[in-house]
Amino acid sequence: MGQKQRVDQQPGFVLHTHPYRETSLIVEVFSRDHGRMALVAKGARRPMSALRGVLMAYQPLLLDWSGGGEVKTLIRAEWIGGQPLLSGKALLCGYYLNELLVKLLPREDAHAALYDGYAALIQQLPEASRFEPLLRAFELMLLSELGYGVPLDHDAETDAPIEADALYGYIIDRGPVHNAAGDADLPVVAGQTLIDMAAGRFDDPKTLVQSKALLRHLIQHHLGAQPLHSRRMFKELQAL
Numbered sequence: 001m002g003q004k005q006r007v008d009q010q011p012g013f014v015l016h017t018h019p020y021r022e023t024s025l026i027v028e029v030f031s032r033d034h035g036r037m038a039l040v041a042k043g044a045r046r047p048m049s050a051l052r053g054v055l056m057a058y059q060p061l062l063l064d065w066s067g068g069g070e071v072k073t074l075i076r077a078e079w080i081g082g083q084p085l086l087s088g089k090a091l092l093c094g095y096y097l098n099e100l101l102v103k104l105l106p107r108e109d110a111h112a113a114l115y116d117g118y119a120a121l122i123q124q125l126p127e128a129s130r131f132e133p134l135l136r137a138f139e140l141m142l143l144s145e146l147g148y149g150v151p152l153d154h155d156a157e158t159d160a161p162i163e164a165d166a167l168y169g170y171i172i173d174r175g176p177v178h179n180a181a182g183d184a185d186l187p188v189v190a191g192q193t194l195i196d197m198a199a200g201r202f203d204d205p206k207t208l209v210q211s212k213a214l215l216r217h218l219i220q221h222h223l224g225a226q227p228l229h230s231r232r233m234f235k236e237l238q239a240l
Helices: 088-104 112-127 132-145 191-198 205-223 229-239
Strands: 005-020 024-031 035-041 061-067 071-079 167-171 175-177 188-190
Touching: 005 035, 005 088, 005 112, 024 061, 024 112, 035 061, 088 112, 088 132, 088 205, 088 229, 112 132, 132 205, 167 191, 188 191, 188 205, 191 205
Parallel strands: 035 071
Antiparallel strands: 005 024, 005 061, 024 035, 061 071, 167 175, 167 188
């Protein structure tokens, strides 16, 4: 068991909750300075609990907790405000983001830059007219922050700069290789797409399609056998 600690007024977001015993919740939160944390919210399911209406996903909170084990005890949660509720496709995007963080982010591993990027993206979603460029930029940041890295600007075999009009096969843990573009087992990406991704540009339709396929391939590799339920929800809604 770890050393008991007390943390106060920590900025955070609820990623997921599930019932615990008769009246409590286990709350997965993403905190700015402590990373993903598991907190038990005792009595949070009781009708008169002060926590009942506060522990909402996609809303900025200030959190107090204490404890020394893997699951800490939530003492207080305060809603900061200023964030509209998500609905429609924005809500589905938020669910996707939270699922990625729960399944890829190790517990108690701080990523302040990733937290700030997530908070900014949640703020943008209610008014966004195009969601996919925002999601691709966040996926790229997530992989980079977790240390997986996504080399984009040089051929992994020759170290030559990426050529806009060339095609590249993308090898996980190495990067783009021009000579691997004919390998049927690898995602093939245009050089211009790699250049755009490295610059954080996702407006071109071709870049958007190819970056989505490449990032999905990389994310699935790091997820392993874990499925993403949010993807299934997107497909079911598109079918309807």
